[in-house]
Amino acid sequence: MSTREGDPSNYIRKRESRAEHGQTRDLSYPPLPSALVVPCYDNHAHLEIADGDDPLDYLQQLDMASSVGIRGVVQVGGDLETSRWSAEMASKEPRMLAAVAIHPNEAPAYEAAGTLDDAIAEIDELAARPRVRAVGETGLDYFRTDESGRGAQHRSFEAHIEIAKKHDLAMQIHDRDAHAAVLETLMRVGAPERTVFHCFSGDAAMAKLCADNGWYLSFAGTITFKNADNLREALEVIPRDRILVETDAPFLTPIPYRGRPNSPYLVPLTLRFMADHLDTDVSMLAAQVSSNTELVYGSWDAEPVKQGGSPWDAAIDPAELA
Ligand SMILES: [Zn+2]
Numbered sequence: 001m002s003t004r005e006g007d008p009s010n011y012i013r014k015r016e017s018r019a020e021h022g023q024t025r026d027l028s029y030p031p032l033p034s035a036l037v038v039p040c041y042d043n044h045a046h047l048e049i050a051d052g053d054d055p056l057d058y059l060q061q062l063d064m065a066s067s068v069g070i071r072g073v074v075q076v077g078g079d080l081e082t083s084r085w086s087a088e089m090a091s092k093e094p095r096m097l098a099a100v101a102i103h104p105n106e107a108p109a110y111e112a113a114g115t116l117d118d119a120i121a122e123i124d125e126l127a128a129r130p131r132v133r134a135v136g137e138t139g140l141d142y143f144r145t146d147e148s149g150r151g152a153q154h155r156s157f158e159a160h161i162e163i164a165k166k167h168d169l170a171m172q173i174h175d176r177d178a179h180a181a182v183l184e185t186l187m188r189v190g191a192p193e194r195t196v197f198h199c200f201s202g203d204a205a206m207a208k209l210c211a212d213n214g215w216y217l218s219f220a221g222t223i224t225f226k227n228a229d230n231l232r233e234a235l236e237v238i239p240r241d242r243i244l245v246e247t248d249a250p251f252l253t254p255i256p257y258r259g260r261p262n263s264p265y266l267v268p269l270t271l272r273f274m275a276d277h278l279d280t281d282v283s284m285l286a287a288q289v290s291s292n293t294e295l296v297y298g299s300w301d302a303e304p305v306k307q308g309g310s311p312w313d314a315a316i317d318p319a320e321l322a
Pocket of ligand 1: 044046076137248
């Protein structure tokens with residue numbers, strides 16, 4: 001029996017785009033990077049979306065991630081179908097935790113169909129399921145949603161904030177071209193205890209403001225992009241205990257593979273880039289980010305971790321830290 005062949009029943013969407021920024025994409029998966037010595041996590045991925053000419057399903061992607069030291073993934077939904085899938089898969093797969101939400105660009109469509117309230121009510125139910133540890137991605141997107149859809153977007157965002165607070169879950173924010181409105185909303189209604197800016201896209205000043213409020217910044221492959229000085233400056237000014245890392249797979253693949261399918265096994269590329277930029281050791285950064293990740297989402301392990309603290313303690317080679 002082969003487990004290495006993509007099983008179409010193990011994903012529910014296929015990314016169709018063959019072009020990005022007007023250029024034809026290379027649809028092959030990048031090679032495996034060398035493994036991290038200190039394991040880490042991917043705190044935001046969409047494993048229900050298969051990508052590339054030869055799609056990898058979620059199990060293959062998790063196996064590859066494990067092989068390079070990525071212990072677990074937060075699988076993120078964006079509508080009812082993907083949120084149900086995320087909750088269901090996380091309940092069976094120890095390397096997966098789930099986040100559930102109606103994405104800010106989906107909220108207007110539900111509103112137009114007259115089903116936004118029902119959809120939010122179902123997200124509230126899904127949020128109570130075991131191993132659903134976050135509400136997300138929710139937030140505001142002024143890039144893809146125009147004026148006419150913003151009322152629904154704001155209403156949905158505020159409802160999701162309430163759901164996160166009610167269930168004491170983390171919240172993952174999608175903020176595209178809407179920094180001021182997202183911050184204003186969080187200040188006005190009060191942010192959940194553990195609030196994460198997924199794929200942080202602001203600048204150093206906004207990063208500081210987020211960190212000062214105790215919020216987390218999750219960096220994606222975009223921080224490796226040539227034109228992303230704002231993200232590198234943001235990384236420099238925040239305390240290390242606010243940093244998270246993600247792929248947003250299958251999107252936002254880090255350099256030198258930009259445009260190709262992304263997958264959690266590529267987290268080491270982004271993490272190494274961040275460590276280089278901070279002039280620190282990648283193992284130190286991985287340990288810090290892992291600890292941050294577990295504080296935000298809890299442990300991935302189905303069984304409570306036994307005495308001795310972090311499950312990866314045994315994996316630290318003191319020579320590497322010397
Ligand atoms: Zn996403």
